[in-house]
Amino acid sequence: MAGATASAYARPKAASSSTLGLLIVTAMLGLAGALGFAVAVGEFAAFFVAMAVVAGIAVFFDFRIGAVLLILILPLGATFFLPHSVLGVPSLNPFNIVIAATLVACVMGGKFKGMTPRPLVWLYVVPILVAGLLGMRHAYDIYPLFFENLTLHFTEPLGYFREMAIRPLFTVLGALLIGAAIMHSQKPERFLIPLMVSVWIMALLQFGLIAASGVRLGFLAGVGARAFYNQIGLHANELGRLYAVAYALMLFVWWETKNHGLKAALIATMGVATLAMVLTFSRGAFLGFFIVNAMFLVWKFNAKTLALALLAVAVVALIAPEYLWNRITFGFDVDANRVSADRIDGIWLPLLPELWKSPLWGNGLGSIMWSLPMVTESMLAVTHPHSAYLEAVLDMGWIGLVLMLAYYGHLWRRFRSLGSNAYLTPEMRGFFQGATAALVFFFVTGWVGSSFRPEPEFCFLWVAIGMMYGTFARKPAS
Template sequence: MSANQPMSTNWTLDHASQLRVKVLTLIFLGISAALIGGVIAFLGELAYALLYCSLVFALIIFANYRNGIWLLTLLLPFASTQLVPRELFGVIGLNPFNILFVLTLLSLLAASAFRREDIQFVSLPTTFWIYVGVMTLGAYVGVGSVKRAIVLPNSVPLTETAYLLDVAKPLIMLAVAWLAAVLSQNGNGRSVIWALAAAYVTFFFVIAGYLVINGTSLQGLAAGDRDFLNWTGMHANDVGELANVGLAILLFTALATSAPWSRAILLACAGAAATMAALTFSRAAFVGIGIILGYCVWKQRSMGRFLLALSAIVTVALLLPDAFVERASTGLATRDEQAITAGRLDEIWRPLLSTFWEAPIIGHGLYSTPWATPNLRGAMLPVGQAHSAYLDVALDLGILGIVVVAAFFWSVWAMFRELSKHHIDPQWRGVFEGCIVCLLFLVVQGFTNDRFTPTPPQAALWLCYGLALGQAQSTRSIKRPQP
């Protein structure tokens, strides 16, 4: 009898687990039915199409949470553009990306809770939590000043709700990066790279198709307004940065890939990203392309490959239309500071610099430029950001933020460097080497654009940060030194 006792106990536990799963499933179905009925009653017949699509995607995602992470990766570069609805049926926060994120998170938690598979979760480093904590402190400081913010041209007055939603977007991006880390930790991170490749090719065709349909000439783009890509919901500089992040990651991943067809496809996707960056006619994007390709040439280990890469770059540069050269050299011949900096020097940077000492320790709050003193007095160009990542972090987060942000990005660089040198898989080494290049041109581009807190153009880099966390915590990813 004693020998049979463990079998009886195990059977009882299994039966109890199955009963608990059935009960929870019935509760979930009941709540879902009630919610669907309420939504239909509230929104009317127009809700049927949305509910049908949501149900289809929910079934795909709940069948395997990995499907949801792949779809999130595909959609993330578009999440802050006009190409994805910002809200549905007038409900703020109800949009396809947020719905997809919630479904994926629920699928992951359900797969773990019901023991459908052994999922290893990723622990986030202390530097990450301090970094997020400083951003949260900045949001707390900033929300009290929102009512004083100026109304930017062609925009509506900033409200506390809108401000907090803007703060929440980077946090959702970080949450998606954590999902990518879980996927990477459990051995399926490569799908994220391919989803990114598909997203960049799609974005390239959207922009190229728009320019072709509207008959836009290259000369017109070079001499025209910098807002010609605002129909996407992003400025040309932001689109150029987003494209360069993809170029760096896909290019170095392709160069480290041994399979010929996979390498050719990734190189083609990297070429699409490079072309998209060039079509923005953003000088910051041109600088980014130069840094990426220059690093690629410099890293060639053999003289033959070095000369081949250098020759290819020089050939492409010589074949470029004159419009690209004219745009890249704006202001250089006459040494016009205003033309080179696009008016940032006298109309934005110098007026804002004096405000640092108004709150030197913790800053004026996240995204504080709209309520900066020169902006309120009309003593500067009315803008929503300082157009310098270094100035933004100093004014928004103060000395505390400068120290924390510098320490965090140093830890990120150290992790990328470690994985790019010691990962057992050459392709993963290429991915993280591309991330190092991303950090390099972000440091350079930060002088004139972007932020050192998460922004939509950095989406692919933050996803790769999640992949790096998963790979760094995997026991099989790092080459161990032999005794």
């Protein structure tokens, strides 16, 4: 009976009080020393690392603590809120410390078995690594402007491979560790709580920036404000898609759950996520938001959902300011290039000849940075082609694109299977239904942005992917 009622985060066997006390004392001494060091050298970032070290120690009591922390900090990892390096050491940052401690605790406890699915390895990870190896020889051919304005955090081939191929895959590793925690948890739906907390943290960080800057909301809707959120570390489009995915995951859980307290928390969090998304004025996020709600209406169609949809449309029509509509319809009165924010003439058309340089396996990750139109300054100076599909063909060739699409097709089938699985709790079924909707949103908006590779804006989708693998490893899906 005790085992049946144990917390999802509790360790099966508690450590002895003497060991616990020793570890607590060690952690406190380590934190005190680290804080003293931070004051001495003027590196406040060291404080965050010290906190991460303490968290890393806690992870060894139960690796699932690390999984909870990863859900909390995955979105923050791309922001300037958490240091990306301390004392010039690129890999010394809170995210890497937590993920390393969680991985060690998980492997030492034998909890990671079954969490290296073949489709993920062969259809996704291996193609990225191969494309990274192909691109290493071009590290010195990159357009110099990207080094001069500190856009890139490397200057040589090994640094290129680390930043372009290895670092993004840490998101995948984090997702698998979350999956391992799901596999060994009695109530996996409790992991929805840190996901909601993570949304609140990001939204409050965004609201705080807006308040501190003193800008008008109408200004944020303008073309000249698209880089406003770069102060956080994320572009407005990235931030908007982050919230849209979180909204999708929570919307279907809200519908399925019978827990009134959870329903209230989900409504509040969805409201905050929606407001934060609107304040990014990202048209890609708006499109994704529309897709998710349309799928919800189709899948859950009845009088109640129809009434809710009509009410929502009426409220939006009444309260939406003019500058929001101007942002949504930007360029409609000019031409397609204007609607695309100069993607067509400034990026896509100049890059088309590059597709045939190495059509089968591509030119290497980030190949736009050394492409002919880039180095001859005949296109916009951007590090991304603003299309996941175009990027995949440029960097990984048609073979890479096919492999990527095959992997995401695998995810679609798995999400759909769990979304209708009667053996799961209503909350988990709803969660995977939301993940399915988020995946459709990912496919559609990928034509005009984002990437098929791991990106911060879709970190919540990767949380869902990890939870999916953990659920399948936990028990049969049928």
